[in-house]
Amino acid sequence: MRRIAGIVAIILAAMIIGATPAAAAQGNATVSAKSGKAAKPKKLKAVVPSTSTIFGYIRKLTSFGYRRTGSKASLKAATYVRDSFRRFGLQNVQFQKAGSYSWKTDDSSLSVGGIKRDSFPIAHAFMGGTQTGSFGTGPQGVTAPIVDVGNGAASAFQAKDVNGKVVMFDLRFTGLPADLFKALDGVFVYDPDNTVPPGEVIPQPYITNFVDVTQRAMDNGAVGVVGVLSDYFDSKYYFNEEYRRLQMDIPGLWVTRDEGAAIRAQLSGDPNAPATIVMNGERKAAPARNVIGFLPGMSKSTLLISSHHDAVWDGAVEDGSGTAEVLALARYFGALKKKYRPMSLMFATMDSHFTGYQAHQAFMDKYVTGVPEAQRPRVNFAIEHIARHGYVDENGKLKMTNLPEVAGILQNVGTKPGKVINDAVVRNHLDRTIVIPATFFGASLPTDASFAYASGVPVVSLISGPIYLYDKQDTLDKVYKPHLRPMAMAYKEMIAKMSRMPLAELPGALPPSGAR
Ligand SMILES: [Zn+2]
Numbered sequence: 001m002r003r004i005a006g007i008v009a010i011i012l013a014a015m016i017i018g019a020t021p022a023a024a025a026q027g028n029a030t031v032s033a034k035s036g037k038a039a040k041p042k043k044l045k046a047v048v049p050s051t052s053t054i055f056g057y058i059r060k061l062t063s064f065g066y067r068r069t070g071s072k073a074s075l076k077a078a079t080y081v082r083d084s085f086r087r088f089g090l091q092n093v094q095f096q097k098a099g100s101y102s103w104k105t106d107d108s109s110l111s112v113g114g115i116k117r118d119s120f121p122i123a124h125a126f127m128g129g130t131q132t133g134s135f136g137t138g139p140q141g142v143t144a145p146i147v148d149v150g151n152g153a154a155s156a157f158q159a160k161d162v163n164g165k166v167v168m169f170d171l172r173f174t175g176l177p178a179d180l181f182k183a184l185d186g187v188f189v190y191d192p193d194n195t196v197p198p199g200e201v202i203p204q205p206y207i208t209n210f211v212d213v214t215q216r217a218m219d220n221g222a223v224g225v226v227g228v229l230s231d232y233f234d235s236k237y238y239f240n241e242e243y244r245r246l247q248m249d250i251p252g253l254w255v256t257r258d259e260g261a262a263i264r265a266q267l268s269g270d271p272n273a274p275a276t277i278v279m280n281g282e283r284k285a286a287p288a289r290n291v292i293g294f295l296p297g298m299s300k301s302t303l304l305i306s307s308h309h310d311a312v313w314d315g316a317v318e319d320g321s322g323t324a325e326v327l328a329l330a331r332y333f334g335a336l337k338k339k340y341r342p343m344s345l346m347f348a349t350m351d352s353h354f355t356g357y358q359a360h361q362a363f364m365d366k367y368v369t370g371v372p373e374a375q376r377p378r379v380n381f382a383i384e385h386i387a388r389h390g391y392v393d394e395n396g397k398l399k400m401t402n403l404p405e406v407a408g409i410l411q412n413v414g415t416k417p418g419k420v421i422n423d424a425v426v427r428n429h430l431d432r433t434i435v436i437p438a439t440f441f442g443a444s445l446p447t448d449a450s451f452a453y454a455s456g457v458p459v460v461s462l463i464s465g466p467i468y469l470y471d472k473q474d475t476l477d478k479v480y481k482p483h484l485r486p487m488a489m490a491y492k493e494m495i496a497k498m499s500r501m502p503l504a505e506l507p508g509a510l511p512p513s514g515a516r
Helices: 002-019 051-063 072-087 154-158 178-182 210-219 257-269 316-334 358-369 415-427 450-454 481-498
Strands: 026-031 091-112 115-117 133-136 142-148 166-170 188-190 224-229 252-256 274-295 299-308 343-350 379-383 388-392 398-404 407-411 433-437 459-463
Touching: 051 072, 051 316, 051 481, 072 091, 072 274, 072 316, 072 343, 091 252, 091 257, 091 358, 115 257, 142 224, 142 257, 154 210, 166 210, 166 257, 166 274, 178 433, 188 415, 210 224, 224 257, 224 274, 252 257, 252 274, 274 316, 274 358, 299 316, 299 481, 316 343, 316 379, 316 481, 343 358, 358 450, 379 450, 379 481, 407 415, 415 433, 415 481, 450 459, 459 481
Parallel strands: 142 166, 166 224, 224 252, 299 343, 299 379, 379 459, 407 433
Antiparallel strands: 026 091, 091 115, 091 274, 133 274, 142 274, 188 433, 274 343, 388 398, 407 459
């Protein structure tokens, strides 16, 4: 068992280190949003909204355009959440601003031996961290021979000289073996229809070899990389978050599996055909806005309910769905009389999930580490990705099923509250859900709640990793509608029950040391 845990922990460590948010946050300041005073909210009944209402929240969020941090669509999304919070009766509703970044390319292209190849820029190439300014190869691009390193293991680099060359590699996704999770101590699996058979590997697009291979390429003097999306469906629009662990200062482009095969076929006939990579763009300072609102309860002890509203594409699942769940819960609890809220509630949707997590850091500084322990949230209920399960078929197409994506609820709330989670999952028929001790993941989590967890706030953090999560194809049809209302019901139950528990029963297991 320990060994199994170790293997999965190693798999996950790779992802977690990459996904851990940036530590530096600058220029953060809390401002009350300007546009007028909240109108007196009209009296609402305390009901969890219907499926179509919750889906309507997601539809609205996706209607603004790509909610990239700093964009107009992002401001519209934040404003929509803010206005909804007010309408639902939340108090002291505000934006919390933090300095983040927008990264974009103006042009990019790939040609090999003079033949144009279809490609898409690797997000956050050239600049990350706190760097700003224009970047690029210039209009002529960089031209150099291609060295194919396959999966890009260290041994592949030892065997080949990539200095001054363009490295071509296969991006590999590490599937998560469901059996390993099932076998862990303290895990609760709810799969009443046995749809997760033995041997099932849960596909996901975030634990990859990208950071390691790109770092090796740079360390060995490569002038650019071409990543073949080998485990992906036939899309080049793979755009993930900024990996703090990697400071990529060379250009890079993604190509589909088929395009990669065509380039390799070309190279087998003409091994010296050079690649020309053009990539120019700019990274600018951009504001991130968390949206925050409060519902005072009978005690000052506070529970935090959160997700993130920023997205690279439509982000119907990522994280229109999580934000919609936060709205549904705000709608429900906002309509309750104060006497029915034993604890105070705080609602937040974060920004900067894809651009370095500066707003998450600012949130922790202000509401967790910056206040006396008694004022910190007792639990962070974080909700992300109510997703339909999709997979890559043998022809490289994205095939959707009518099942929910296997989801994890990562928790470290303690024994009694843990039982409340398991019961809520079963009562609300949240099939294909696995409740996992968060501490199994080590010092940080692969979720938006990682900062809260690392700051010592116990979490109940829902996450899944559908294969299309970082793609243009994360559209409304990918949301798993049958879980929208049950998930809100389950979280409502968990929040209601935990807010009636003595504080001593919400201890939270501390994350292993070395957090963040
Ligand atoms: Zn998310």
